[in-house]
Amino acid sequence: MHYFSELAAAGNFRRAAERAGVSQPSLSAQIQLLEAQLGQSLVERGAGATMLTPMGREILRHAHAILADVSALSDLARSDGDAMIGTIRLGASPTLGPYLLPQVVARLHRDHPELRLHIREGLPHDLLRDLASGLHDVVLTQLPVIGDQYFVMSLFREPLLLVMAQDDPLAGQRCVQPEMLAGRGLLTLSPHYRLSDQIQALGKAVGAPVLRDYEGTSLDAVRQMAGMGMGIALLPALYIRSEIRDHDDVTIRPMASQIIEREVGLVWRRSAGRAAIYQRLADMVISVAGS
Secondary structure, eight states: OHHHHHHHHHSSHHHHHHHHTSOHHHHHHHHHHHHHHHTSOOEEOOSSOOEEOHHHHHHHHHHHHHHHHHHHHHHHHHSSSSOSOEEEEEEEOTTTHHHHHHHHHHHHHHHOTTEEEEEEEOOHHHHHHHHHHTSOSEEEEESOOOOTTEEEEEEEEEEEEEEEETTOGGGGOSSBOGGGGTTOOEEOBOTTSHHHHHHHHHHHHHTOOBOGGGOBSSHHHHHHHHHTTSOEEEEEHHHHHHHOOTTSSEEEEOBTTOOOEEEEEEEEETTOSOHHHHHHHHHHHHHHHHO
16 A cells, blocks of 8 residues: 555656665555456556546545554554654644744654654645544644534634724724624635635625635735725734734734634544544644634
């Protein structure tokens, strides 16, 4: 299964053998053995790139999950059960990771040098798919997350603040009443993000249309559009704290009489054997977010 996973990632037998540290004939023989044991053809062989068959793609998803559990079992066996050692593969939303995880990584490196944190960003749907398949051990994402196979640990609630151009008529308000947004265009990310759902709901409640023609691909893009006066954005406090300074191109204002928040959590498979370590990682994320 390990060789099969390497073949899927590399795209051909030569590169897969190099990645796995074996000869190409040895890797090819192991793939043939796996196919014989399963009674299924897993790869389409040709002169160019190697492609997985439809059954191969399905088998790969299960293989990743199995390999992840074997890796977790190995780490657990080398530890006393909750020692911060080994490798954690963390998936993170791009609306969270860049503004929170650098400090988490720095603390882990300082306090637990034997623990390695490998971080990969992805859209919320992709994060959960890759968590289920074993590509991620744990994911940092906006809640809610639904699924009996997951353990969901709520970490903190983060306010969303209004961001607008400095010359926007609402910039002179200390707090913006919800009804003041009526008729104003709201900027947001694509519907792939739960943050977009929240802004859509707010816009519907106050009569502020969401500008779908100007969907941002990142929080930076949304902020830049707001700074150019294209609309009003609601951005997370962590992003604002990390990326926006006094006298920048935008003005930050809270909503009066209505707190808009997003809930952030850490999610892992219930079958994972390192829950104690993930809970300690969660405590560290909470500490960084609150500092």
